[in-house]
Amino acid sequence: MIVDILTLFPEMFTSPFEESILKRAREKGYLSLDVHNIRDYAQDRHQVTDDYPYGGGAGMVMKAEPLVSAIESLNKGHHRILLTPRGKPLTQETVRRLSGLKKLMLVCGRYEGVDERVTELAIDEEISLGDFVLSGGELAAMALVDAVVRLIPGVLGNEDSAAEESFSEGLLEYPQYTRPAEFRGRAVPEVLLSGDHARIAAWRKEEALKKTLRVRPDLVCRRPVYCGLVHFPVKDKTGEVVSTSVTPIDIHDIARTCRTYGIRKYFVISPHPAQNEAIRKMLDFWEEGAGKKYNANRAEALSLARLAESIDEAAERVTREEGESPEIWATSARFEGETLGYAEARSMLQSEKGKPLMILFGTGWGLSDDVTNRADFRLAPVKGAGEGFNHLSVRSAAAVMLDRLFGNGRSL
Numbered sequence: 001m002i003v004d005i006l007t008l009f010p011e012m013f014t015s016p017f018e019e020s021i022l023k024r025a026r027e028k029g030y031l032s033l034d035v036h037n038i039r040d041y042a043q044d045r046h047q048v049t050d051d052y053p054y055g056g057g058a059g060m061v062m063k064a065e066p067l068v069s070a071i072e073s074l075n076k077g078h079h080r081i082l083l084t085p086r087g088k089p090l091t092q093e094t095v096r097r098l099s100g101l102k103k104l105m106l107v108c109g110r111y112e113g114v115d116e117r118v119t120e121l122a123i124d125e126e127i128s129l130g131d132f133v134l135s136g137g138e139l140a141a142m143a144l145v146d147a148v149v150r151l152i153p154g155v156l157g158n159e160d161s162a163a164e165e166s167f168s169e170g171l172l173e174y175p176q177y178t179r180p181a182e183f184r185g186r187a188v189p190e191v192l193l194s195g196d197h198a199r200i201a202a203w204r205k206e207e208a209l210k211k212t213l214r215v216r217p218d219l220v221c222r223r224p225v226y227c228g229l230v231h232f233p234v235k236d237k238t239g240e241v242v243s244t245s246v247t248p249i250d251i252h253d254i255a256r257t258c259r260t261y262g263i264r265k266y267f268v269i270s271p272h273p274a275q276n277e278a279i280r281k282m283l284d285f286w287e288e289g290a291g292k293k294y295n296a297n298r299a300e301a302l303s304l305a306r307l308a309e310s311i312d313e314a315a316e317r318v319t320r321e322e323g324e325s326p327e328i329w330a331t332s333a334r335f336e337g338e339t340l341g342y343a344e345a346r347s348m349l350q351s352e353k354g355k356p357l358m359i360l361f362g363t364g365w366g367l368s369d370d371v372t373n374r375a376d377f378r379l380a381p382v383k384g385a386g387e388g389f390n391h392l393s394v395r396s397a398a399a400v401m402l403d404r405l406f407g408n409g410r411s412l
């Protein structure tokens with residue numbers, strides 16, 4: 001791969017490319033790297049590369065002429081990237097895509113940034129290292145080159161290293177251990193010493209998922225997901241719209257399911273003040289009272305539960321939290337006509353990054369027609385093994401559906 005870097009500080013690149021993997025990649029011919037001083041392309045006598053911003057404001061802006069002329073004169077079919085906090089955050093997916101290209105040009109900004117016309121005229125893609133501001137694009141360019149070059153076949157030596165590490169399957173990596181088998185009283189998990197490869201693989205997958213759900217649930221699902229258990233408006237067996245009683249077992253069990261599958265919050269939607277008072281007391285017991293000490297896991301699950309008097313109130317609270325109103329997915333055991341299948345639903349959870357989603361489960365004989373007609377999508381019903389009996393409890397149906405959408409075995 002040929003990489004050309006444009007910077008005002010070429011010396012910064014000397015040592016990071018003279019060590020370890022990047023050094024070997026250069027020596028073995030996988031990487032040819034040239035660093036160019038943008039100042040050399042400034043046309044005036046003083047080689048000025050920055051100027052005051054139009055419209056006022058702090059700091060200086062990098063001028064368009066030297067940058068565009070540098071990019072144009074070095075460009076030999078390169079993919080031209082500007083490192084900027086205004087770009088798309090760098091992900092392993094992008095790194096993988098870039099590792100398949102032959103020529104990259106990386107443009108490093110400084111000061112308050114780069115004249116917008118540089119991007120318009122001479123840049124193919126804007127990339128950010130993350131949601132923070134560096135003093136210049138150089139460290140971002142180094143990080144990008146490091147991440148990209150190690151994926152070029154041959155660079156790492158052992159191709160499995162890159163295949164198994166964090167993000168390669170959309171999850172963070174499982175915990176790693178090396179000798180000694182016990183350190184300060186902490187033993188390496190027994191399964192890793194068992195020699196049983198199938199058990200080790202299963203344990204690693206499980207641990208990777210647990211870690212990801214704990215610290216980066218956004219990787220499992222790229223959208224913030226909320227659930228609502230609706231007690232009104234729902235249907236009774238005659239089809240009439242009614243409200244149903246709240247049951248502690250649904251609150252407990254669905255909260256546990258939600259916690260297991262990385263749901264942000266779980267709204268128990270009921271308009272009855274007397275019942276709500278009782279639920280509130282129960283939730284307080286688990287949040288602040290003896291329940292927390294008695295069973296910390298249960299308290300952790302129930303900390304997701306919230307009371308809302310209506311679907312609209314729950315949706316408003318999601319909107320306040322996420323800055324955008326949630327898309328609503330309705331569920332039912334009895335939908336007919338067009339529904340959203342689980343494969344498509346999973347791909348919708350991965351795309352449209354960031355858009356909040358609220359999945360509604362109905363009690364009684366299901367959500368009222370009004371609710372399902374207003375929903376953005378109707379998730380396909382869970383069907384049993386045969387044609388006959390199909391009467392799962394709402395907490396069982398919720399568990400099956402959330403497992404199909406977010407579970408570890410979803411790719412099986």
Ligand SMILES: C[S@@+](CC[C@H](N)C(=O)[O-])C[C@H]1O[C@@H](n2cnc3c(N)ncnc32)[C@H](O)[C@@H]1O
Nearest residue numbers: 083084109112113128129133134135136137140
């Ligand atoms: C001080 S920053 C300019 C920040 C700019 N005023 C803004 O608020 O977006 C100077 C240069 O550092 C680089 N830079 C800063 N943060 C970055 C990040 N998160 N990712 C990539 N490059 C970054 C860019 O090249 C940027 O032009």
